Structure formats: structure tokens, C-alpha cells
Amino acid sequence: MSTTACSPTHAAGRERASAVPTRGLDTGAARALLEDFQTVYTCIRAQLATVIVGYDDVIDEILTALFAGGHVLIEGVPGTGKTLLVRSLAQALNLSFNRIQFTVDLMPADITGTRVLYEQDGQRELVFARGPVFAHVLLADEINRATPKTQAALLEAMAERQVTAAGATYELPPPFFVLATLNPIEMEGTYPLPEAQLDRFLFKVFLPYPGSAELQRIIGTTTGGTLAQIEPVFPAESAAARLEELKALVREVMVAPHLEEYAAALIRATIPHSSKFAPAGPALLPPDEEISRYVAFGSSPRGGQALLLGAKVRALLAGRVNVTYDDIHRVAVPALNHRLVLNFAARADDVDARRLIDRLLDAGKRLHR
Amino acid sequence: MVATLRWTTGQRMTSISRLAEVSAGIKALRRRLNSLTAQRAFAVAAAMVLLAGAALVGLALRAPKNLFEPCAWAALVAVCAVSVYAVWRARRAWLSILATAHLADRRAALDDRLATVLGAPRSNADSALLPLLIEQTLAQQHEWGVKTLAPHRLAHRLLSVPAALAVLIAVAFYTRPAAQPGTLPVLAGRPEQMAAQPPRGQSAGQAQSALQQSQVADANRGAVNPNPPGASGSNQPQGASPTGPGDAPDPAGSGHTDQPSPDGTGAPRTGDDQAAAAGADQQPADSRTEQAAGEPPEGGLPSMQGTGAAKPADTGLEGGTKMERRRTRETVPRERGDDSTPGWKTAPAMALRGAIREAFGAQPEPQDGTPSEPEPPGAVAMARIGTSEAEEPAPEPDGSGEAGVEPDDSGLQAELPARPDGNRVDKGPASPAQVKGRDAGRGVPGASSGTTGPGGLYKDRRQAGAEKRGGSKDGEKPGGKAIAIRLGATSASSGDAPRPDNPADAAALAAVTSGRALPELSPEQSADAALQKVEVSQEYEAIVRRIFTRD
Numbered sequence: 037m038s039t040t041a042c043s044p045t046h047a048a049g050r051e052r053a054s055a056v057p058t059r060g061l062d063t064g065a066a067r068a069l070l071e072d073f074q075t076v077y078t079c080i081r082a083q084l085a086t087v088i089v090g091y092d093d094v095i096d097e098i099l100t101a102l103f104a105g106g107h108v109l110i111e112g113v114p115g116t117g118k119t120l121l122v123r124s125l126a127q128a129l130n131l132s133f134n135r136i137q138f139t140v141d142l143m144p145a146d147i148t149g150t151r152v153l154y155e156q157d158g159q160r161e162l163v164f165a166r167g168p169v170f171a172h173v174l175l176a177d178e179i180n181r182a183t184p185k186t187q188a189a190l191l192e193a194m195a196e197r198q199v200t201a202a203g204a205t206y207e208l209p210p211p212f213f214v215l216a217t218l219n220p221i222e223m224e225g226t227y228p229l230p231e232a233q234l235d236r237f238l239f240k241v242f243l244p245y246p247g248s249a250e251l252q253r254i255i256g257t258t259t260g261g262t263l264a265q266i267e268p269v270f271p272a273e274s275a276a277a278r279l280e281e282l283k284a285l286v287r288e289v290m291v292a293p294h295l296e297e298y299a300a301a302l303i304r305a306t307i308p309h310s311s312k313f314a315p316a317g318p319a320l321l322p323p324d325e326e327i328s329r330y331v332a333f334g335s336s337p338r339g340g341q342a343l344l345l346g347a348k349v350r351a352l353l354a355g356r357v358n359v360t361y362d363d364i365h366r367v368a369v370p371a372l373n374h375r376l377v378l379n380f381a382a383r384a385d386d387v388d389a390r391r392l393i394d395r396l397l398d399a400g401k402r403l404h405r
Numbered sequence: 406m407v408a409t410l411r412w413t414t415g416q417r418m419t420s421i422s423r424l425a426e427v428s429a430g431i432k433a434l435r436r437r438l439n440s441l442t443a444q445r446a447f448a449v450a451a452a453m454v455l456l457a458g459a460a461l462v463g464l465a466l467r468a469p470k471n472l473f474e475p476c477a478w479a480a481l482v483a484v485c486a487v488s489v490y491a492v493w494r495a496r497r498a499w500l501s502i503l504a505t506a507h508l509a510d511r512r513a514a515l516d517d518r519l520a521t522v523l524g525a526p527r528s529n530a531d532s533a534l535l536p537l538l539i540e541q542t543l544a545q546q547h548e549w550g551v552k553t554l555a556p557h558r559l560a561h562r563l564l565s566v567p568a569a570l571a572v573l574i575a576v577a578f579y580t581r582p583a584a585q586p587g588t589l590p591v592l593a594g595r596p597e598q599m600a601a602q603p604p605r606g607q608s609a610g611q612a613q614s615a616l617q618q619s620q621v622a623d624a625n626r627g628a629v630n631p632n633p634p635g636a637s638g639s640n641q642p643q644g645a646s647p648t649g650p651g652d653a654p655d656p657a658g659s660g661h662t663d664q665p666s667p668d669g670t671g672a673p674r675t676g677d678d679q680a681a682a683a684g685a686d687q688q689p690a691d692s693r694t695e696q697a698a699g700e701p702p703e704g705g706l707p708s709m710q711g712t713g714a715a716k717p718a719d720t721g722l723e724g725g726t727k728m729e730r731r732r733t734r735e736t737v738p739r740e741r742g743d744d745s746t747p748g749w750k751t752a753p754a755m756a757l758r759g760a761i762r763e764a765f766g767a768q769p770e771p772q773d774g775t776p777s778e779p780e781p782p783g784a785v786a787m788a789r790i791g792t793s794e795a796e797e798p799a800p801e802p803d804g805s806g807e808a809g810v811e812p813d814d815s816g817l818q819a820e821l822p823a824r825p826d827g828n829r830v831d832k833g834p835a836s837p838a839q840v841k842g843r844d845a846g847r848g849v850p851g852a853s854s855g856t857t858g859p860g861g862l863y864k865d866r867r868q869a870g871a872e873k874r875g876g877s878k879d880g881e882k883p884g885g886k887a888i889a890i891r892l893g894a895t896s897a898s899s900g901d902a903p904r905p906d907n908p909a910d911a912a913a914l915a916a917v918t919s920g921r922a923l924p925e926l927s928p929e930q931s932a933d934a935a936l937q938k939v940e941v942s943q944e945y946e947a948i949v950r951r952i953f954t955r956d
Contacts, residue, residue: 066537288534292521294503296528357534357541358521 069285073352076282079269083128086264088121089257090250097241097370098125104345105283106238107194107214109374114219116243122175122215130268130275131172138182140225144189148199164201169193170208172276176216180226187233190214194236211279231377238342240374289348291359298404299343299364305396306376307334321399326392330382335375342371361404369393423539427522430546435505437555444560446495453487455569459576465761466580477754513548581765
């Protein structure tokens with residue numbers, strides 16, 4: 037598999053990054069890594085744009101979660117290109133890719149793998165047959181159609197990046213990136229994801245219906261004689277390492293103490309003050325009335341981690357090595373919307389979690405101004 | 406590759422040195438900004454102090470005394486409030502290092518780089534990207550340096566201090582008192598001669614000018630006087646009718662000019678009290694009316710209806726009865742306009758006012774009954790020797806009111822400060838009881854509220870002349886009854902001539918004849934200095950004695 041048109045630039049960046057002495061990192065090398073990150077991101081995005089029409093924000097959010105080291109839950113109606121998007125991403129990254137179609141009768145072993153009797157040279161032994169979870173990019177299609185037992189099989193893999201089967205633990209090769217899709221219709225016979233599993237997704241993105249212009253382009257490009265092909269950004273042999281390197285760079289981005297405080301305040305503000313689990317002490321942001329009325333449970337600390345990790349990616353993409361308020365605000369909705377557990381009042385009033393988060397962000401903007 | 410992102414010792418040292426450079430720049434910026442904050446707070450407080458001082462100077466020099474006290478306290482409260490607010494604002498605006506970094510980030514659009522760099526030792530000390538961040542920050546130092554964000558060492562708000570000082574100087578300049586006349590000479594002779602003689606230190610032109618000014622004011626008073634002089638048998642002299650806003654003319658024309666002061670002490674009302682008195686005086690049945698009507702309080706004085714006496718002698722000269730004293734004690738605070746004001750509240754304001762006036766060379770004002778400013782007995786006391794008819798002097802030409810007479814311990818009549826608004830004490834129509842009361846027209850000092858009756862004070866020789874021209878009620882002895890002498894009111898109050906064997910009278914005479922130094926008078930009173938300085942000749946003394954011993 038050949039590399040893409042982005043390869044020369046990317047290769048130069050890789051050389052600069054490789055030239056950094058192992059003893060440390062000077063400002064020139066850091067600047068080279070920063071430029072390399074931006075270049076890789078731009079190339080991946082450009083490759084996806086050849087296949088995926090529109091959905092720029094969705095692609096940004098998915099790539100942000102990818103470089104932040106998290107998993108993404110994609111919710112969208114059928115036929116909007118969820119599977120295509122994930123497959124194209126795997127092709128662009130030149131990483132291994134597996135797809136699991138979740139159904140009611142899917143068993144955990146169908147995901148993680150199982151021990152099978154293997155016969156070789158007259159010798160029979162039980163050998164662990166790896167399941168589809170052993171891939172760099174995993175598409176869990178319509179994850180809400182599997183039973184909770186099967187869904188839970190992904191918990192360990194997503195959180196610990198390891199699989200335990202028949203008493204043995206198997207490490208998942210980094211990078212491990214899970215993209216699960218949810219179908220909001222045909223809800224009969226589905227099993228909503230438990231909150232614990234939802235919390236393990238870094239972002240939840242929504243894939244709406246495309247607009248008129250995008251729809252015209254989609255039906256035009258997908259019904260022609262030639263289909264667009266994704267060219268990988270990384271060579272196959274170094275793709276995983278390169279991606280891990282960029283992920284490590286993301287974690288080097290600095291966050292000022294007051295921004296850490298602000299992210300924590302946002303998380304704290306998602307918790308209704310009437311909740312018995314609400315923390316004691318004053319909050320930086322004032323309690324929001326709608327949060328108290330419509331939210332049953334707020335975000336966990338994982339939400340704060342998602343905020344800062346996503347903000348760091350956005351900072352690198354902006355050419356900065358430090359996080360700002362805007363970076364946090366840009367990733368707040370995908371990082372928090374699936375972590376707010378709404379109550380029946382919210383359903384009755386048709387209140388969306390994203391609206392509540394927007395209210396919090398408005399309050400936060402007033403605060404830091 | 407991840408290992409390449411770790412720090413080395415040399416890089417850490419370099420980064421620390423550059424971090425110190427950023428920190429030094431922020432500290433310098435912080436010092437400058439906090440200095441400006443402190444300057445702004447000082448400027449606000451100082452400007453407020455100066456403006457309040459300007460207001461107090463203006464009030465002390467031009468406004469009535471009773472207005473000064475509330476204004477002084479209001480100014481004090483305002484100064485304190487503004488100062489506290491300025492300190493509070495300064496405390497809120499006081500910047501820490503991180504707050505300074507935030508401010509610089511915002512103003513220089515640094516995207517929180519400075520705050521991140523300064524917070525790095527706490528949360529990002531091991532970041533491999535810190536050198537890059539420091540370099541980016543230092544590269545933009547010209548945007549967040551002291552010279553860019555706070556180029557001025559002095560806050561612009563400091564200009565408010567000299568501006569307020571200019572206001573203070575301007576107020577002091579425009580409200581400063583005019584040059585004070587010198588001590589008036591002691592004259593002998595008739596009042597007409599005295600009027601023609603300018604006071605000591607004052608030219609004849611100045612005296613004439615003051616005389617003309619007084620005449621103009623007299624003319625103005627006459628325009629609003631509903632009672633013509635001598636009309637309806639009134640004892641009011643010309644211009645003695647009520648002039649205050651709440652005053653009503655005497656409907657019966659019977660003259661209520663000898664209506665005593667509310668307390669019967671002869672102390673003039675202050676401006677504050679007039680508002681209350683305006684309503685209270687319109688109720689004829691109130692205690693003061695009863696007192697004026699000669700309704701004897703329990704164990705009180707016999708009615709002296711029709712005698713024309715302003716007050717029995719014992720109330721004014723000998724301290725009065727217990728009732729009168731009690732009334733005096735109850736009323737005097739209200740007369741001062743601070744019936745609910747404790748002394749600790751009044752004294753500082755008055756002291757401040759006195760200090761301001763003294764500093765600007767203004768004429769000191771005697772304070773009503775205030776022991777701190779005692780009037781020299783007999784020095785400024787004046788008794789108008791008259792008949793039994795009640796005669797009331799006209800208000801002050803400048804509207805500053807009339808001087809009252811109150812008895813002092815020596816039995817002399819002390820000249821009381823002029824009423825600021827020029828209103829007479831008497832308000833509303835006089836009841837017959839007021840007219841015919843025991844105090845009516847007796848000329849007893851203290852009983853006539855210091856404004857009317859024989860016990861009242863003529864501050865102006867022209868008033869005496871006017872009375873002579875207008876005549877008394879019965880028209881007898883025009884121009885011959887009322888002369889002003891420097892004499893205690895003891896004799897007048899008692900209806901007797903001053904007796905040399907009377908210690909009080911003797912003291913008064915001694916004070917009069919000794920030429921004792923007079924207290925400084927207000928500009929309006931300066932024209933009366935000559936009258937007050939007059940030395941009574943034997944001829945007039947004989948007249949006086951005849952008048953008071955005519956029975």
C-alpha cells in the first residue's frame with residue numbers, strides 16, 4: 037500500500053521527529069512535532085473528505101477522540117455513512133480494522149475470542165482464537181442491539197485495553213480505537229447501553245441527515261463508475277507507532293491551573309445540587325436550574341478527562357502547546373452529552389443534554405470573562 | 406519515540422532560567438498595575454475629601470449655621486463611604502501573579518500562554534513542550550511588557566486630586582468673607598449723630614453704604630409688611646410684621662408682636678425650628694400660645710393682660726419660675742434645631758465650622774446659649790428703652806433675621822445671633838390671648854422671643870428711627886421713647902429704671918461705659934456697631950430714669 041500525497045510532508049516531519057535526540061526535546065524538535073501533528077491531522081482529514089461528503093464537524097470530533105486516545109460513540113440514522121466513515125478512517129490510518137455487527141444472539145466470546153481445540157501433527161491442544169476485538173480500529177455496529185452481557189464484553193477491552201478469556205489475559209495492540217454506532221430507530225428489542233459503558237466513550241457524536249448539497253454530492257459520487265479510494269497516511273509498518281507518538285504529544289500539551297479549575301467546575305456544574313451524590317462545598321459555577329430539574333446524574337470525572345484531552349488536541353491543531361477556554365468549549369458537547377443522565381422530566385419536556393451543556397458553557401463564558 | 410519527549414537536566418535548567426525571565430516580566434507588570442490601582446484608590450479618596458472640604462468651606466462661610474451640621478455629617482459619611490469603596494475596589498483589583506498573567510493574556514491576546522507558563526511549575530513542570538511555550542511567550546514580550554500594557558507610572562485618575570483642589574480653592578476664593586470692619590468708636594450723643602458717625606476703622610462712605618443697604622432692606626420689608634406702622638393700635642413698628650413663609654398677618658391688628666418665644670427664654674429660633682414652629686404656631690391652643698397668653702401654669706404667674714409687658718421680670722431676669730426653667734430646658738435644644746442631636750454630634754460640626762470661619766477670617770457667630778461662646782455681659786447687650794407699648798424691630802435687612810435678646814445671668818440682655826432666614830419668630834395670626842397676655846408688650850427680655858417688645862433688640866439705629874417715625878401704639882412721644890443704649894435689660898424687664906445700686910445694672914453700666922471690646926459682628930451687624938458703641942450721656946440716662954420711674 038502506497039502512502040498518500042501527504043506523505044512527503046509527513047515523511048519530513050517524521051524525520052525531524054526522529055532526529056530528536058533521545059536525551060530530550062529542544063524547542064526546534066517540539067516545533068517540528070507540532071507541525072507534524074498538524075500535517076498528519078490535515079492529511080487524514082483530507083483523505084476522509086474524499087469519501088465522506090460533509091460531516092466536517094463529525095470528522096473533527098472523531099479525529100480528536102482518536103488522537104486523545106478515546107473511543108467514540110456515533111449515533112445516527114441508518115444510511116448516513118457511519119460504517120463507511122469508520123472503515124475509511126482505518127484505511128487512512130493504515131491500521132487493522134474489524135467490524136462487529138451486534139445482534140441479540142451475539143455472545144461475548146464472539147467479540148473477545150475463545151479457546152478452540154487445535155490439532156496439529158496429531159497433537160490436540162486448546163488454543164485461544166482471537167476475536168474481532170483484536171484490531172486497531174474496531175467498529176461495533178449497532179451496539180445497542182446486543183445483550184448487556186455482550187456489551188459488557190467490550191468494557192474491559194475499552195477501559196483496560198486487554199481481554200481476559202479462559203483465565204488468560206491478552207493485551208490489545210495499541211492503538212485500540214473503538215467506534216460504536218447507535219441506531220436511534222427500531223428501538224424494539226434493543227438494549228440501551230448502561231451508563232457505565234457509555235462513560236467509557238470519550239465522545240459521543242451525532243450524525244444527522246446530510247444537507248441538500250451534501251446529499252447531492254453523496255448520491256453523485258457513490259453512483260458513478262469509479263469510487264473514491266482512501267490512501268493511507270502512514271506506512272503499515274509504522275502506522276501504529278506513529279499514531280501513538282502523536283497521542284503522546286497530545287498529552288504533553290500544557291493546561292493552566294485556572295483552566296483545570298474551569299474544567300472541573302464544568303463537570304461539577306453538571307451534577308444537580310439536589311442529588312445525594314452531589315459534592316459538598318461551593319462550586320465555581322452557580323447551580324443551574326435546568327440542570328437540577330432535568331438531570332438525574334451528572335458527569336463523572338472521566339468527563340473532565342475527556343474535556344482536557346480533547347482540548348489538548350484542539351490546541352495542537354491551533355498551533356498552540358497550551359489549552360485555552362475555547363478549546364474546552366469546542367469539545368464540551370461531545371465530551372459531556374452522553375454523560376448526563378436525564379430524568380423523565382427531561383424526556384417529557386423534550387430537553388436535550390446538548391442544550392443543557394450549552395447553558396453551562398454560557399455560564400462559564402460569563403464567569404471567565 | 407515517547408521517550409524522546411522527556412526532559413534532560415540541561416534543558417530543564419535552561420527552561421527554568423527562561424521561566425524566571427518570564428516571571429520577572431510579570432512581576433514588573435504586577436507592580437506597575439497594583440501601583441496604578443493604589444493610585445486610583447488614593448485619587449478617589451483624596452478627591453472626595455477635597456470636594457467635601459470645598460463643600461464644607463462654602464457652607465461654613467455662606468450657609469446658615471443649622472445647615473452646616475447635617476451637611477458636615479453627610480460629607481463625613483460620604484468621604485468615609487467613598488474611601489471604603491475605593492479601598493474595596495482596590496482590594497478587588499489587586500493582582501496576584503497569576504491574575505496579572507491572566508490580565509496580560511487577555512490584553513495581549515496571548516491565548517493564556519502567560520498563565521500557563523507561570524502555572525507550569527505546578528501542573529506542567531515535566532512537559533516537553535514547556536520550552537516551546539516559554540519561547541513563544543518571550544517572543545511576544547513586547548505585547549505584554551510593562552511598556553505596552555501599563556506605560557504610565559501615574560494613573561490618570563490622579564488628575565482628579567488637583568482638580569478637586571482647584572475646586573476647593575475656587576470655592577474658598579468665591580465664598581471668602583469680605584474685609585471685616587474695624588472696631589467701632591464709642592460715640593456719645595443722639596442716635597442720629599451716631600448714624601452719621603462712621604465706625605472706627607470704617608470710612609464714612611462705608612458706613613453710608615451700609616446704611617443705604619439697610620434702608621433698601623427696610624424698604625423691602627415694608628413691601629411685605631401687612632401691618633402698616635401704628636395701624637390698628639398695633640405695637641408693631643414698621644417692618645415688624647411677620648415675614649416668614651408661614652407667617653400670617655395679624656388679623657385683629659391687635660399686635661402679637663410680643664408673642665414670646667416658644668420657650669419663653671427669648672432665644673431666637675433657628676432655621677430648623679421654624680419649620681416646626683410654622684405648623685405649631687398655627688395652633689393657638691398649644692402650650693406656647695398658652696404661655697404667651699398669660700395663662701398661668703400651675704403656680705404660675707399672674708396674668709398681665711393689657712400691660713404690654715413681654716414677660717414678667719422674674720422669668721427673664723431672675724431666672725424665671727421652675728416652670729419657665731423647665732420649659733427653657735425643654736425648648737432650648739429644639740431652638741437650636743437639634744432637639745434629638747446629642748452634644749457629641751453637634752460639637753464637632755460646630756467646632757469645624759468655627760475653625761473654618763476662623764481660618765478664613767470670617768466673623769465668629771455666637772452660638773445660642775452655648776457656653777463656649779459667651780457674650781460679654783453688657784458689651785453687646787442693648788436695651789431699647791421704650792414705653793409699655795410693644796414695639797418690634799424689623800427683620801434684618803439682608804434677611805438674616807432679627808437679633809433676639811435673652812437674659813443672661815447678670816440680668817443683661819445678650820444680643821442673640823440673627824436668624825438666618827429672616828423669618829420672625831411669630832408665625833400665624835396672633836390670638837387675643839397672645840396679644841393680651843401677660844407678656845404682651847412689656848418689653849421684658851426673654852419673654853419676647855428676642856425679637857419684639859421693649860425687651861427686644863434694635864440692631865439697627867434706623868429701626869429705632871423708624872419706630873420713632875412710626876410712633877408707638879398711642880402715638881405718644883414719637884421718636885423720644887425708643888433709643889438704643891448699651892444697657893442691660895434688667896430695668897426694662899422689671900419695668901423699673903436701672904438702678905446703680907442694683908448689682909446687675911451696675912455691672913451692665915460698667916460694661917457699657919468701660920468700652921469693653923465687642924465681639925466681632927456679622928457684616929450686617931457692622932452698621933450697628935456705632936449704635937452699640939454709644940455711650941449714654943447723663944441727659945439720656947435721666948430720660949431713661951424718668952421713663953422707668955414715671956409711675
